[in-house]
Amino acid sequence: MFQTLLWHDAIAAFITLALALLWLRAIDAIAHRGWLEPKLSRKIVHIGTGPLFVLCWPLFSAAASARYFAALVPLSITAQFVAIGVGWLQDPAAVTAMTRAGNPREILRGPLYYGLVFVLCTICFWRTSPVGIVALMLMCGGDGLADIIGRRWGTRKLPFSPDKSWAGSAAMFGGSFAFAWGMLAWFGHLGLLALPLDETAGIVAAIALAATLVEALPFRDIDNLTLTGTAIVLGVWWL
Structure with missing residues (x-):
């Protein structure tokens, strides 16, 4: 039963991460093509990513470990933010969508804090x-x-x-x-x-x-x- 729950939560985390990345890449592409101004695309990412993630919480099991699987989703995305912000990863579309002035290091402020807050709230409070x-x-x-x-x-x-x-x-x-x-x-x-x-x-x-x-x-x-x-x-x- 424990192994079944682990697989259940691993699959739920994969689905949640896939949906979040699909949403983020869609907004990145729209902003990179100039269809949205950077300030607006940044806030659309801000408004939409979190609720999409929380709406996926019911996909996870009732196991105590489920919150940690869920927290891997914002943690993975936040790690990507850090990699882009410090220059380890080149992603012009993400920089356009998530910064005000096109400076990748901006991601190390607001977007980084955003991701860390999600990780902490998921682990500390979860859906209960x-x-x-x-x-x-x-x-x-x-x-x-x-x-x-x-x-x-x-x-x-x-x-x-x-x-x-x-x-x-x-x-x-x-x-x-x-x-x-x-x-x-x-x-x-x-x-x-x-x-x-x-x-x-x-x-x-x-x-x-x-x-x-x-x-x-x-x-x-x-x-x-x-x-x-x-x-x-x-x-x-x-x-």
Whole structure:
């Protein structure tokens, strides 16, 4: 039985990795051809990769070791990011899609933090806890949409953070809540989480609001760490 579960989780990890790489390579190719500007493609990768990965969690078994097989997926992709960032691997399409100015070393900041957060949340919380799911969805849906909406409609800037806008912060809150609560509802529907969704909605909204305030602070390239850290602390406390 143990060997059967190992094979089950190995196959699930392979399928998850294949889907994630297919998604990433598709966005890389689109950006490399100039069909998407780099800043937009970077955030599309940011928004879409994480939820795709988390949606694959139900493919894994109930074995305690399943989380480690799942964590191999973001770990493998993060290792690729590091190889590109330090110059060990040449991948112009990935550089175009995931950097602002075309400098491969940019991948060693935001994208690297993104991958490491996924590895840690997968191992520490996995699908049996809502904490990791909420933190990851805030980072993906909230932070990603904040940048896209803020750049397009963020004419009114925050008084304490001139690079952030009211529109971006609104998108951060709305995207965070929608992605996090929606994913919790789906996992609850699958029977993987037992949560009263009406009560949970208020808690998720409070965590999303706190993360929105943290994201609005005038710090650069560390949002993936600060807002997820905030979500984890509050999630452990409230969820």
